[in-house]
Amino acid sequence: MSSRDGVTRPLPAFLVIPALIGTFFFLVPLIGLVARAPWGNLFTLLKSDIVVESLRLSLVSSTAASLLALLIGVPTAFVLARASFPGRSIVRGIVLLPLVLPPVVGGAALLFGLGRNGILGGPINSLTGLTLPFSIWGVIVAATFVATPFLIITVEGALRSADQRYEGAAATLGASRWTTFRRITLPAIGPSLIAGMVLTWARAFGEFGATVTFAGNLQGRTQTMPLAVFVALEQNRDAAITISLIMVGVSLAVLISLKDRWWRSV
Amino acid sequence: MEIGLTTLHADIKLSRPEGFHIDVNISMPAGTTVALLGPNGAGKSTVVAALAGLLPVDSGCMRIGSLILDDPASSRFVVAEDRNFGVVFQDYLLFPNMTVRDNIAFPLRSRSLRRKEANAACDEWLEKLGLKGLEYQKPATLSGGEAQRVALARALISRPTVLLLDEPMAALDINTRAGLQTILKEHLDAFAGPRLLITHDPREAFLFADQIHIIESGRITQSGDANDIRLRPVTPYAAGIARGWSLD
Numbered sequence: 001m002s003s004r005d006g007v008t009r010p011l012p013a014f015l016v017i018p019a020l021i022g023t024f025f026f027l028v029p030l031i032g033l034v035a036r037a038p039w040g041n042l043f044t045l046l047k048s049d050i051v052v053e054s055l056r057l058s059l060v061s062s063t064a065a066s067l068l069a070l071l072i073g074v075p076t077a078f079v080l081a082r083a084s085f086p087g088r089s090i091v092r093g094i095v096l097l098p099l100v101l102p103p104v105v106g107g108a109a110l111l112f113g114l115g116r117n118g119i120l121g122g123p124i125n126s127l128t129g130l131t132l133p134f135s136i137w138g139v140i141v142a143a144t145f146v147a148t149p150f151l152i153i154t155v156e157g158a159l160r161s162a163d164q165r166y167e168g169a170a171a172t173l174g175a176s177r178w179t180t181f182r183r184i185t186l187p188a189i190g191p192s193l194i195a196g197m198v199l200t201w202a203r204a205f206g207e208f209g210a211t212v213t214f215a216g217n218l219q220g221r222t223q224t225m226p227l228a229v230f231v232a233l234e235q236n237r238d239a240a241i242t243i244s245l246i247m248v249g250v251s252l253a254v255l256i257s258l259k260d261r262w263w264r265s266v
Numbered sequence: 267m268e269i270g271l272t273t274l275h276a277d278i279k280l281s282r283p284e285g286f287h288i289d290v291n292i293s294m295p296a297g298t299t300v301a302l303l304g305p306n307g308a309g310k311s312t313v314v315a316a317l318a319g320l321l322p323v324d325s326g327c328m329r330i331g332s333l334i335l336d337d338p339a340s341s342r343f344v345v346a347e348d349r350n351f352g353v354v355f356q357d358y359l360l361f362p363n364m365t366v367r368d369n370i371a372f373p374l375r376s377r378s379l380r381r382k383e384a385n386a387a388c389d390e391w392l393e394k395l396g397l398k399g400l401e402y403q404k405p406a407t408l409s410g411g412e413a414q415r416v417a418l419a420r421a422l423i424s425r426p427t428v429l430l431l432d433e434p435m436a437a438l439d440i441n442t443r444a445g446l447q448t449i450l451k452e453h454l455d456a457f458a459g460p461r462l463l464i465t466h467d468p469r470e471a472f473l474f475a476d477q478i479h480i481i482e483s484g485r486i487t488q489s490g491d492a493n494d495i496r497l498r499p500v501t502p503y504a505a506g507i508a509r510g511w512s513l514d
Contacts, residue, residue: 168320169359171346174424175376183372187363 030248037245038238045242053220054228054243061136061224062204065143066151069200072144073151074193080152081159098210099149106145107213114141115214138215139222143204150203154196158189195258202254206247271296272331274428274460278316279326288312288484291326294428294460301463301475305503309484310464311356314432317462318353319346330427330460347376352426356433356464358417360405366416367392367401373424391419395453410438411446418453429457432464447473468507480504 038045045051080092098106114121116131125131132138170180208226215222225243232240273295280288288309294300304310315321322343328336335344360369367388374384392398395415405413414434434450435443451474454461463474471478472492480488488500499505
């Protein structure tokens with residue numbers, strides 16, 4: 001990117017050299033992974049049960065988690081950005097906590113809250129017979145828990161920087177609250193909303209700690225790709241590397257597709 | 267009842283969070299242009315927001331003819347989307363994601379008019395305001411004068427009962443202002459209902475308005491026509507205006 005007057009000076013060495021070292025630091029593990037990849041029988045491995053089942057489960061659960069995040073995250077972002085009420089910072093802290101909380105702690109907390117004997121999970125279980133842990137629902141709940149804050153923080157930032165006068169103008173032009181939301185507010189925050197959804201999906205896709213703690217590690221039922229890598233690293237190293245390559249490819253594609261959308265909006 | 271041809275009475279008392287108080291009482295008869303003239307920060311935009319229904323008054327009353335729009339004493343409040351006031355906002359606030367045509371058709375579309383009818387009405391206004399050929403452009407590509415006319419068309423297309431203009435000339439560069447003033451005055455004069463012009467520029471107030479209210483620190487300090495203010499200014503601010511005027 002060039003500076004405002006169109007003149008770009010070459011960057012000084014004291015910035016360029018550490019930046020190169022930094023990039024190298026992130027690159028080495030990837031090279032290691034690619035170098036160790038079982039390229040010869042990659043195709044057979046891609047069709048193995050552990051890879052196919054974990055891939056399907058990861059895709060389904062992270063997509064479901066992203067949709068749940070959309071349903072609960074966007075309204076929460078609106079309340080945080082637009083309503084003023086006592087304790088708003090506390091509410092924001094609570095909903096953003098999974099950003100910094102170790103996921104395994106989140107998983108344990110989910111067990112005590114929504115597990116079979118949890119304070120909400122217990123009554124749900126005795127009323128409906130539904131148990132979240134050790135089912136795909138548990139995987140989705142764990143992924144939603146850790147990933148939704150990414151959507152909330154992105155959309156809240158976009159709502160704060162959007163010019164609210166346009167919404168007032170729409171109201172004077174006869175637009176209902178819903179029409180204003182749909183035709184004015186959503187387009188204004190659209191790029192950030194998409195960026196937030198992509199990040200949320202990627203975070204859910206990579207979720208490990210909360211999932212293994214809350215939903216368990218049952219192949220074909222709750223074993224997502226990160227869990228499968230962890231297990232296969234001991235028994236079937238080639239499968240572990242294959243799954244890792246898939247995850248690296250997907251995550252890299254997601255981040256490259258974002259360009260600088262997220263960083264600009266927050 | 268033809269509410270478009272009656273007087274808008276606005277008795278607005280409002281406290282802003284910053285500790286600023288607005289206490290303004292004005293009547294706007296149909297077919298006349300009333301100007302609210304005052305320096306920046308006098309509370310003009312707050313008055314616009316209250317009139318448009320974006321900000322309920324703390325006390326006072328607002329009515330058009332006998333139709334009450336805002337009256338805290340009887341807990342009556344008509345929301346902005348039900349007032350049908352045509353508002354040309356400061357900076358015009360054209361929706362950046364929509365074309366000129368979709369901007370102008372917006373008030374009809376939000377009142378559930380079908381696209382075909384909305385577009386037909388839109389074409390009529392494009393023609394009337396000399397905007398033909400610009401219908402598929404985005405607001406960012408328009409000149410200041412074009413943007414002003416799009417904002418005017420968008421405000422007028424739903425046949426509003428009242429026309430409010432908040433600093434309609436402020437976003438224009440000084441060289442194009444003179445020509446555009448004439449066009450704006452033409453459209454203002456063609457509007458049958460009450461018309462309110464909010465401005466910080468005494469020239470605009472004198473040019474457009476039949477009656478001028480000077481607002482300073484949230485209060486009306488003087489009301490009258492151009493001559494009253496020119497010959498008998500009450501406050502130092504009004505005196506400054508009168509002095510500037512006589513120098514021209």
